[in-house]
Amino acid sequence: MLTLYDSADSGNAYKVRLALAHLGLPYERIALDTDNGETRTSRFLATNPNGKVPTLVLDDGEVLCESNAILFYLATATPLLPDDALERARALQWMFFEQYSHEPNIAVSRHVLKHLELNRERRALVESKREPGYRALGVMEGHLSDRAYFVAEQFTIADIALYAYTHVADEGKFDLEDLPAIRRWIARVAGQPGHVLITDH
């Protein structure tokens, strides 16, 4: 059985739960409290030296980290990842975009505003994320303006990776009102058979 170390509110962990749900794979879930140092214990660091969730432990004890690498592993040879080399690289392109240009702005704003007490430094941090966060959403909006999904005209792990924090962007005070293609895509992803919510655990 797969074992998933995750945390209740992490969008990165939700990506993996969502992929596992679509693939119908059973797993044991171990929830860690990231705000209280549970990913920094020596026991957890022995499993993932980078001290982050999600971390997946396979049947044979092998460990895999980084949400989007886990998605790629789980989705290989399934309908969630195209076989074509260029389309597969395109899925990865959007997943690297997610981790570099999207998550550090939108997920970090959400985390601060939802879980931490605001002080001057944190207000400045959130403020600094607005322009690059909206820029990332603008890139997504342009791409989705004439497409149903990000890659290969089918629902893939690129959609799962980008959905995780986009559908809760309002919790980081990012307004999707003027981004209709993103809103339609969110509804399309949420309407997939087998969909689970970020709060389902």
Place this chain on the structure above:
Amino acid sequence: MLTLYDSADSGNAYKVRLALAHLGLPYERIALDTDNGETRTSRFLATNPNGKVPTLVLDDGEVLCESNAILFYLATATPLLPDDALERARALQWMFFEQYSHEPNIAVSRHVLKHLELNRERRALVESKREPGYRALGVMEGHLSDRAYFVAEQFTIADIALYAYTHVADEGKFDLEDLPAIRRWIARVAGQPGHVLITDH
């Protein structure tokens, strides 16, 4: 012929040049000056709406972005990427680590210290990158303490991705003196047949 949009000093662009050199693939190089807005022109944004180098244009005009997605595409079915699904996911794990935990600290420090005039805000930015940057280097040091390469006991695109900014970490004032496994690995990567320097272009 492949066309690579890059910039002279970008480690992300260097990753692609290094992989192309190892694979013996010819390409045309178009250097853009990122500090002078050449990745933000409407012409370039029509090629890559995210306005970043490297951007690769394939023979048939198809465009691929994000350095590590480009590496994955170029390395598929070559000795630079293992065939095994788990090892391939592990290579991706280290490449996502590079883009999330390493590059934003080490490359950004290097860029500010090497190319921009220091003011109070930029000094604070560089200062904020020191602890997470050394933490990322510590994760690498631990992993390399009993391994020659990051994945599958062979030289792969995970090494290329992490080498790009690690071997010039001193330009971001990260000292590798106390990280002997990283220093040995740097020498090992630089000693690969077909290696090119970040300044070779």
